[in-house]
Amino acid sequence: MKITDYIIKDIDPLDEQLLLGDAQELFTQTTYSHVPILREDVYVGCLNENDVHCLDAKEVIADNNHMFEVFFVRTDTNWLNVLEAFAQNNANLMPVLDEDTAAYLGYYELADVMTYFNSTPFLSESGSIIVIEHGIYDYSFSEISQIVESNDGKVLGAFISQIKNEVAQISIKIGSDTSFNTILQAFRRYGYVVVSQHQEDAFIKDLRERSQYLDKYLNI
Numbered sequence: 001m002k003i004t005d006y007i008i009k010d011i012d013p014l015d016e017q018l019l020l021g022d023a024q025e026l027f028t029q030t031t032y033s034h035v036p037i038l039r040e041d042v043y044v045g046c047l048n049e050n051d052v053h054c055l056d057a058k059e060v061i062a063d064n065n066h067m068f069e070v071f072f073v074r075t076d077t078n079w080l081n082v083l084e085a086f087a088q089n090n091a092n093l094m095p096v097l098d099e100d101t102a103a104y105l106g107y108y109e110l111a112d113v114m115t116y117f118n119s120t121p122f123l124s125e126s127g128s129i130i131v132i133e134h135g136i137y138d139y140s141f142s143e144i145s146q147i148v149e150s151n152d153g154k155v156l157g158a159f160i161s162q163i164k165n166e167v168a169q170i171s172i173k174i175g176s177d178t179s180f181n182t183i184l185q186a187f188r189r190y191g192y193v194v195v196s197q198h199q200e201d202a203f204i205k206d207l208r209e210r211s212q213y214l215d216k217y218l219n220i
Contacts, residue, residue, distance in 0.1 A: 003079040003116055007096050013038045014047075014061060021057030023047050032093045037061060037068060043095055044103040055080040073108070074099040079116055086110050122157030126176045131161065131196040132187050136168045139192070144152065148174055149191060151182045169195065172181040 006078055013036035014023055025036055027049045029156060034046035045068030047061070055064060072095040073082050090119075092110040097103065117123065148155050154175035162169035174183065184194050 001116070001119070001197070003077075003082060004075050004096075004107075006108055006112040006116060007075075008109065008112070009106040011035070013043070013104060015039075015064040016065065018061055018062075019057060020055050020059045021066065023052045023061060024057055027052060027210070032088075033091045034069065034093050036093075036095045036104065038104065041104075043072065043097060043102075046078070046093075046095065046139070070099050074102075077104065077137060079113065081112055082108060083117065086113065087196065093141055095198060113183070116194075120157070122173050125156050125173075126178060127156050127173050128176065128198065129196060130172045130174060130183070130187075130194065130198070131169060132182070132192040133167050133169050133195055134192050136163060136166050139168055139170065143190065144170065144172065147186045150184055151186050152179065153183050 011026065011030060013033070014026065016037050016039050023035055033049055036046055040099075041064075044065070047058055047067065048069055051067050051179075057165060069089065071083050071089045071091070074097050076099040086092070086108075094108040094113075096105045096107055098105055116212055141175060144158060145155050156173040156175055158170060158172040161171040162179070174180070180198055184198065187194055
């Protein structure tokens with residue numbers, strides 16, 4: 001299934017010559033954060049629900065075009081970039097324009113794009129998530145893949161889940177048919193810090209046993 005199969009047209013975009021009251025009424029009937037606005041059938045931006053309810057319902061939408069938020073994706077936009085556009089614009093509705101003519105075609109709903117994301121191997125295939133940390137100038141995805149694959153693992157997906165104080169946190173999903181302990185130890189040898197905890201982690205087990213032994217020794 002292609003991401004463009006999720007384009008829907010349940011609500012019509014509003015012409016900017018309509019009243020703000022029309023937009024307010026539309027928002028009361030939906031759970032959308034934004035509504036697309038057209039000028040002579042050309043997409044010109046979106047109105048934010050929070051802004052609309054603060055305005056006079058009798059005003060013309062066009063008279064408030066300074067409040068238009070201009071964001072959209074095209075039919076050839078990768079689904080991951082679509083998801084990024086949702087996050088960057090704090091929206092749950094994303095206008096979709098034709099890649100050639102820029103004509104308004106409809107919109108994506110955030111829930112539908114998340115459903116598409118859930119169908120990808122990163123989430124649908126069985127496996128485990130390993131979270132590691134390294135300096136932002138010291139890690140590389142090619143090295144990460146090499147570490148996993150050289151230890152008979154299979155990378156199903158990886159992304160930067162956090163960057164803080166020049167340290168990158170990388171989340172990796174690895175297929176279940178592998179020895180996670182071997183991979184965990186390999187990451188440590190390459191200077192990566194393993195943030196996630198795993199039952200298979202012999203290093204953590206050894207530290208726990210040493211700690212328990214030390215506690216027992218100190219309590220003698």
